[in-house]
Amino acid sequence: MELRVDRDRCAGTGQCALFLPAVFDQSEDDGKVLLLEPRPAAEQAASVRAAARRCPTGAITLLVTETSHG
Amino acid sequence: MSNPPDVPVYKRRDILEPVAELGQLAARTPVYRNTGSEVYDWIAVGRDEVRAILGDTERFSTRPPQENPDLPRPRPEPGNLLMYDLPEHTKLRQKLTPDFTVRRMRALEPAIERIVTGQLDVLEKAGRPADLMKHFARPVSGLVGCAVLGIPRDDLPQLARMTDIRAARRSPKRTAARKAFNAYMDRIVAQKRRDPGEDLLSTLIQRHGSGLTDQELAGICSSVIAGELENASEMLGLGALALLVHPDQFGRLRERPELMENAVEELLRYVSVVSVASPRTALEDVTIGGQVIKEGEVVGCSLFAAHRATAPGEPPDTLDITREPGSHMALGHGIHFCLGAALARMQLRIAYRGLLDRFPGLRLAVPPEELRFRLLAPQHGIETLPVEW
Numbered sequence: 001m002e003l004r005v006d007r008d009r010c011a012g013t014g015q016c017a018l019f020l021p022a023v024f025d026q027s028e029d030d031g032k033v034l035l036l037e038p039r040p041a042a043e044q045a046a047s048v049r050a051a052a053r054r055c056p057t058g059a060i061t062l063l064v065t066e067t068s069h070g
Numbered sequence: 071m072s073n074p075p076d077v078p079v080y081k082r083r084d085i086l087e088p089v090a091e092l093g094q095l096a097a098r099t100p101v102y103r104n105t106g107s108e109v110y111d112w113i114a115v116g117r118d119e120v121r122a123i124l125g126d127t128e129r130f131s132t133r134p135p136q137e138n139p140d141l142p143r144p145r146p147e148p149g150n151l152l153m154y155d156l157p158e159h160t161k162l163r164q165k166l167t168p169d170f171t172v173r174r175m176r177a178l179e180p181a182i183e184r185i186v187t188g189q190l191d192v193l194e195k196a197g198r199p200a201d202l203m204k205h206f207a208r209p210v211s212g213l214v215g216c217a218v219l220g221i222p223r224d225d226l227p228q229l230a231r232m233t234d235i236r237a238a239r240r241s242p243k244r245t246a247a248r249k250a251f252n253a254y255m256d257r258i259v260a261q262k263r264r265d266p267g268e269d270l271l272s273t274l275i276q277r278h279g280s281g282l283t284d285q286e287l288a289g290i291c292s293s294v295i296a297g298e299l300e301n302a303s304e305m306l307g308l309g310a311l312a313l314l315v316h317p318d319q320f321g322r323l324r325e326r327p328e329l330m331e332n333a334v335e336e337l338l339r340y341v342s343v344v345s346v347a348s349p350r351t352a353l354e355d356v357t358i359g360g361q362v363i364k365e366g367e368v369v370g371c372s373l374f375a376a377h378r379a380t381a382p383g384e385p386p387d388t389l390d391i392t393r394e395p396g397s398h399m400a401l402g403h404g405i406h407f408c409l410g411a412a413l414a415r416m417q418l419r420i421a422y423r424g425l426l427d428r429f430p431g432l433r434l435a436v437p438p439e440e441l442r443f444r445l446l447a448p449q450h451g452i453e454t455l456p457v458e459w
Contacts, residue, residue: 011160012167013407018415021397031167054397056407058125 001045002063009059016060019046020051022026033059074134077445078106079112079371081345085438087386088378090214097381101359104370109349111367115375119359123371124403130350131155132406135366138161152348152406159405164279165278166290166409168311170272175412178217183419184458185213186424194428198458199435206425207307207455208299215298215419219291221258230244231255232409233299254289268272297410300344304444305414306421309337311441314434316389324426334418335395340376340387342400345450373399374450399428429459 003023012031016024023033023044040048052060082089092115092204095102100116114120123130132153135141139425146153151162168174193205214225221229232254235247258271266272274282311427313320333359349370352363363369377398378387401408408414425432435456444451 009405011405012171013162014167014412015407018172018412026167026171026173026453030164031171032102047306048345052395056125057405058405 001017001040001048003035003038003040003048004061004063005035006059006061007032009057010055011057013056015054015056016051019054020047023048024051029042071429074445078104078113080115080370080375081445081450083374083388083443083445084451085441085443086308086341087313088374088380090382092372092375093379093381093384096375096379097361099361099365101361101369103361104217107370110346110370112290112361112363112369113202113346113378114359114369114371116359117376118166119348119401120371120373122358122397123369124347124354124406127156127405129353129356130369131353132348133351134349135368139366147289148283148285149287149291150410151290152293156405162286163405164420165282166274169273170409170412172401174247175271175416178214178413179420181217182214182420184226185210185217185421186417189213190424191426194417196338199456200456202310203210203452204263204304204454206421207310208303210421211298211303211306212295212419213412214302215295218294218413219271220267221259221261225254225413228315230299231404233296236298239446248386252288255291256284258291259284259287262270265329291413294410297408297414301449302410302417304423304449305338305341305343306418307452307455308341308343308450309334309418309422310425312337312340312389313432314432314457315438317390317433319389320432323422324430327423329391330419330423331415332393333391333393334415334422335398336389336393337393337418337422338400339377339390339396339398340413341383341450343449344400345372345374346448347371347373347399347402347407429457432457432459 009030014026015065016033017026023037023040025036027034049062052062079091079095096417097385099112100119101112104113113121133143133146133155154162165428189210190207193200211297212230213223216223216226232251235241235243236251238244260277262272266276274287303313322328322379349368351368352365354365356363399410442453444453
């Protein structure tokens with residue numbers, strides 16, 4: 001599982017950092033998303049998916065690879 | 071209280087519940103042609119459609135339609151972020167966002183705790199029955215707004231008065247109140263430029279210097295005060311009412327403080343204090359929900375319907391503070407998502423915690439049917455909320 005964030009789409013609402021602070025943070029400079037964990041562990045899949053869904057501007061994308069080799 | 075006939079279906083509520091017609095509409099016509107409104111040509115009541123429209127900044131604008139499409143679009147009122155389109159929206163929002171993050175808002179926590187404790191004292195002294203709106207919800211929100219901007223708390227009564235008149239649709243004093251309100255904000259900005267304090271307004275001034283104009287700063291201040299006095303106060307009161315008419319949920323939250331964060335999300339969804347999001351104008355013809363919204367037509371997106379309406383035959387939506395917080399739109403959706411969301415959530419948490427701890431036996435002092443609501447205002451609201459303990 002790999003995460004991508006689109007900082008052009010991000011409006012700095014902080015929804016991701018609020019609900020999943022282990023994976024997302026907000027920049028001190030522009031308030032936009034900072035990805036702390038681009039490859040979250042498999043057991044975080046559900047909460048990462050929820051965070052992506054919750055993003056008001058659709059700035060978080062989840063790439064799921066069929067076979068993962070690390 | 072029954073709904074007067076002039077209240078359109080998308081604004082009707084039975085206390086806090088949607089009327090059956092709303093669910094029928096949402097199931098049959100998720101976007102329907104609206105008549106009898108000066109503002110909306112269409113109302114969106116389907117959850118997916120509301121989400122799509124609010125998220126589609128390319129084809130929908132928060133700006134009103136233009137009388138003459140050949141003229142360039144006038145600039146929005148400075149600092150009123152909600153009225154900015156891309157890319158101007160991004161430029162301004164980026165300057166503000168770093169000071170509205172969860173982390174920054176945490177610095178305000180002690181001040182909000184003090185405000186809440188102070189108003190709990192006032193409520194207690196008012197004696198049973200006391201009006202939770204007058205003694206708690208409205209002053210807490212107003213004082214939080216003052217604390218954020220570094221406005222003297224003694225100025226709150228006049229600000230609240232001006233805000234009320236400004237919002238009254240038929241008041242002859244409306245224009246005068248708006249001018250007085252704006253003049254007040256201009257004075258505060260000028261004063262903070264001269265003599266900055268520790269507040270957020272001063273922080274913005276110091277961080278950006280001339281990068282934020284006085285007009286922009288005044289507009290931002292207006293948005294903060296309006297957000298507190300018009301939205302946060304009603305949300306606080308109606309959320310308390312939701313708990314009071316669900317004593318099982320009230321009891322569970324009292325016994326399990328760790329549920330508070332979740333409970334606040336559920337209350338935001340359940341109350342949907344902003345019944346209908348700010349009007350969206352189509353920038354081109356858009357086909358959605360089986361309808362064609364023509365360029366220049368205006369859609370009202372019913373957040374209340376999107377969150378609460380259920381199709382005929384489905385079980386009604388209920389309040390459940392243990393519900394997994396989904397992606398509700400009570401604080402908006404898309405680029406105009408509430409800038410003050412972290413502040414709003416924090417003050418709701420602190421306020422409800424305070425109420426539950428101080429008044430574990432809090433209950434309504436009148437039957438819920440006797441409560442009077444503000445059904446025509448942009449925000450759902452309640453006149454008074456008499457409580458005892």
